Amino acid sequence: MQDAIMIKGAKENNLKNISLSIPKNKLVVLTGVSGSGKSTIAFETLQTECQRQYLESLGMVTDEFVKPKVDSITGLSPAISVNQSNSNRNPRSTVGTVTEIFTYLRILYSKLGLRRCKHCGNTVMPNFLNDSIYNGAEDDSDLSDFEEGMPCPHCGKTIPVLTMSHFSFNKPQGACEECNGIGLTRVPNLKEIMSMDLSINEGAIHLWDDFLTQRNGESVANAGKHYGFQADLNKPIKEWDEVAITFLLNGALSDEIKMLFPEMKPPKTVPLGRYEGLLTNLKRRYSESSNSPKAQEQLKKFFHEDICPKCKGNRLKRESAEVTVCGINIINLSKESLINVLDFVCKIQKEFTFEELQIVAPVIEALKERLNRFLDVGVGYLSLERSAVSLSGGEAQRLRLASLLGSGLTGVLYVLDEPTTGLHSKDTSKLLKVLCHLRDIGNTVLVIEHDLDVMKNADYIIDIGPGAGEYGGQVVACGTVDEVMNTPTSLTGKYLAGSLCAYRSKGRRKNLSGFLYVHNAVENNLKNISVNFPIGKLTAVTGVSGSGKSSLVFDVIAFHAESYFNNKKAPENAKVEGFNHFARVITFDQNEIGRSSRSNVATYTDIYTEIRNLFAQLPEAKKQKLTPRHFSFNVPGGRCEKCEGMGVMTIPMHFMPDAEVICPVCRGKRFGKNVLSATYKGHSISDILDLSVERALGVFEEQKNIFEKLEFLKKVGLSYLKLGQSSATLSGGEAQRIKLAKELGCSYCGNTLYLLDEPTTGLHPDDIFKLSKVLDELVAMGNTMIIIEHNLDIIAMADHVIDFGPDGGDEGGIIIAQGTPQDIMLNDRSYTGRCLAGSL
Structure with missing residues (x-):
């Protein structure tokens, strides 16, 4: 058996026909500057070929997995990749469901839960029946004798049988009937639907054209005659009486009108007043549009989501919500962090008898083991009810990694994409133990990583570079940590050896401009904190994951800033003073950039506008009478109309993911031949993209204008991106740095408060050096910067540090230390201080 995976002649993307060896049953780190080709090796070459070979060995058709551009790969094992894409977009998915912890809890509540009989009020245990009969099964097949319910052991009257399904908001037995287990209902937005200051004849109803205004208006007026209320079509709706407005909104057949006129039959025809109702019609049309995404999208703007009035957002039916174990129902337990859920499970073992626990002993042990795995990968602060959609890429990846730990698989190749993303340095050591455990039980663990601590603990390092994009794609160094450190051409080796170190600003800035004050912040887990941010300085907000950093910076400061600059009522989660010092507040989070799938690097940064103007001035363009509009792939005129300027066409594949093929007309060039004939320095507009x-x-x-904007992209470490690269393909860190580059190119760039969320995500130490200079430059221009960050190099260069803790979730939300980085290091309570002291 081969003791290494051998890759020969890899040429995918920017790889320069490279060959390398990856030792098996080792922890191997794949590193290099951003865009050097790490992901191409790990995912597009190695992982893709693993899948292709595996399916081929089973005799399955593998057209979906095209062989990567590589001469050969030998010694492969079955591969499991865990990347940072959070592809779960199901609004029903939560941390509890994706980790299956909620499934185990539903078993516990069906077996051990206490509830009150609705007839006599006495306490009833769901499993008072013989356990061989009542087993909490999903299909409830063994409970057929109790379909109508079961007798209360106290009063003998029938009460419903509660099974596992009754504690699931994804099943009809447990889901709230009003919201179907979502916890939210779609409520019509009256301001979007109608203008109360106008009359019907003046166009008060935005949904009606002239024909509907006349027809429905007459129907409402005639209904008024039928029922005895007045609906004056020339009178503003706000002056109508309550009954008339109720009829206008709900219609003749609604429950509201039947309750107001119980003795009266509705009009027989539309002209006589048999009117459907504005909201009734809108809800019906929305419901019927479920098979037409385009129609549903058009109607969405007339609704907003609100907490379900029946379950109050709790998603479950009342009878399920009233069941308790150790004094807490499953709804309130779902609001707790994974750490607290583990405490709850341990509490069960103490409060129930040995005989009672025998029923659920395997479930208790499985829960404890699973919960401890999630704590080991640093996500113990997450609550069970947290929506899976809201998870960051790093959080989603660590949840999947923890789930894999329980499989016990051996002989597997694990491919991980920067698992330390979003982790505090304190938790990195725990994650390392997890990775080493996977290795020690007989697996190969290949990790794309920039964290120096992870590299120093690796068995083998492969450094890809030397640069990004076309300047990368080569193996710069490989071997043990010492061997990489002794390779003179390796940037990574120099940072590991300490011959290259992080950027440091020239000195602490003197505070001359005052403070931004936050008083009594209570958002999420923040415990009524008050804190000051010095103006004209760079402040790093630090702390373990879930300690309250984002709650303070984005849920408090950013929300209050939006209210201040838009003259809106301030949120009640805190009092914030000092926005008068700033001309504006700019938030750089890790959300996707661009509102359209057509958005790309060039369009988002406004570089493409300059390029289109330049191309329109070329001799060939003037000869063809081409304008800047013709060089846009977003509008008809110069683009290829077959693919509408996308260069590719999407083919629906029934029962399989849709496939993309190159447009047969423009061959992927996006534009017509006449537009492509105009060239600048030998490059067509398609070549430029x-x-x-x-x-x-x-x-x-x-x-000059184009060059300067490109320079800013290079400054923030994005020189490897292609101008036409879709915004949808960018990571959260890349998206944030593009926003930063765009801001650097802004004509007005002073007296601004910048709020950033871990801008070093996905960056090599050398890229962090470049980014640090940019951040320092922005502050030197008279701006104030507040950065959420785990990277110790950024924290060390900050003028001021605010450290949250001591832990995540309920154990966080407190300011542990604040001051200069040196002050933080001297604070024994600060995990960040200890990590800084160890690093510096």
Whole structure:
């Protein structure tokens, strides 16, 4: 058996026909500057070929997995990749459901839960029946004798049988009937639907055209005559009486009108007043549009989501919500962190008798083991009810990693994409133990990583570079930590050895401008904290995951800033003073950039506008009478109409993911032949979109406006991106740095408060060095910067640090330390201080 995976002649994307060896049953770190080709090796070459070979060995058709551009790969094992894409977009999915912890809890509540008989009020245990009969099964097949319910052991009257299904908001037995287990209902937005200040004849109803205004208006007026209320079509709706407005909204057949006129039959025809009702019609149309996404999208703006009035957002039926174990119902337990859920499980073992616990002993042990795994990967602060959609890529990845730990698989190749993303340095050591455990039980663990602590603990390191994009794709160094450190051409080796170190600003800035004050913040887990941010300085907000950093910076400061600058009522979660010092507040989070799937690097940064104007001035363009509009792939005119300027066409594949093929007309060029005939320095507009930022700098060195914007992209470490690269393919860190580059190119860039969320995500130490200089430059221009960050190099260069803790979830929300980085290091209570002291 081979003791290594051998890759020969890899040429995918920017890889330069490289060959390398990956030792088996080792912890191997794949590193290098951003865009050097790490993901191409790990996922697009290695993982893809593993899948292809595995399916081929089973005799399955593998057209979906095209062989990567590589001469050969030998010694492969079955592969499991755990990347950072959070593809779960199901609104029903929560941390509890995706981890299956909620499933185990539903068993516990069906077996051990206490409830009161609705007839006599006495306490009843769901499993007072013989356990061989009542087993809490999903299909309830053994409970057929109790379909109508079961007798209360106290009063003998029938009460419903509660099974596992009754504690699930995804099943009809347990889901709230009003919201179907979502916890939210779609409520019509009256301001979007109608203008109360106008009359019907003046166009008060936004949904009605002239024909509907006349027809429905007459129907409402005639209904008024039928029922005895007045509906004056020339009178503003706000002056109508309550009955008339109720009829206008709900219609003749609604329960509201039947309750107001119980003795009267509705009009027989539409002209006589048999009117459907504005809201009734809208709800019906929305319900019927479920098979037409386009129609549903058009109607969405007339609704907003609100907490379900029946279950109050709890998602379950009342009878399920009233069941308790150790004094807490399953709804309130779901609001707790995974750490607290573990405490709850331990409490069960103490409060129930040995005989009672025998029923659920395997469930208790499985729960404890599973919960401890999630704590080991640093996500113990997450609550069970947390929506899966809201998880960051790093959180979703660590949840999947913890789930894999319980499988006990051996002989597997695990491919992980920066598992330390979003982790505090304190938790990195725990994650390392998890990775080493996977290795020690007989697996190969290949990790894309930039964290120096992870590299120092690796068995083998592969450094890809030397640069990004076309300047990368080569193996710069490989071997043990010592061997990489002794490779003179390896940037990574120099940072590991300490011969290259992080950027440091010239000195602490003196505070001359006052403070931004936050008083009594109570958002999420924040415990009524008050804190000051010095103006004109860089402040790092630190702390373990879930300790309250984002709650303070984004849920308090950013929300209050939006209210202040838009003259809206301030949120009640805190009092914030000092926005008068700023001309504006800019938030850089890790959300996707661009509102459209057509958005790309060039369009988002406004570089493409300059490029289109340049191309429109070319001799060939003037000859063809082409304008800047013709060089846009978003509007008809110059684009290829077959693919509508996308260069590719989507083919629906029944029962399989849709496939993309190159447009047969433009061959992926996006534009018509006449537009492509105009060239700048030998490059057509399509060629320009295919250039990396680095190459584009050489092409546009004489075009000042374009060149400067490209320079800013290079400054923030994005020289490897292609101008036409879709915004949808960018990571959260890349998206945030593009926003930063766009801001650097802004004509007004002073007296601004910047709020950033871990801008170093996905960055190599050398890229962090470049980013640090940019952040320092922005503050030197008279701006104030507040950064949520785990990276010790950024924390060390900050003027001021605010450290949250001591832990995540309920154990967080307190300011542990604040001051200069040196002050933080001297604080024994601060995990961040200890990590800083160890690093510096």
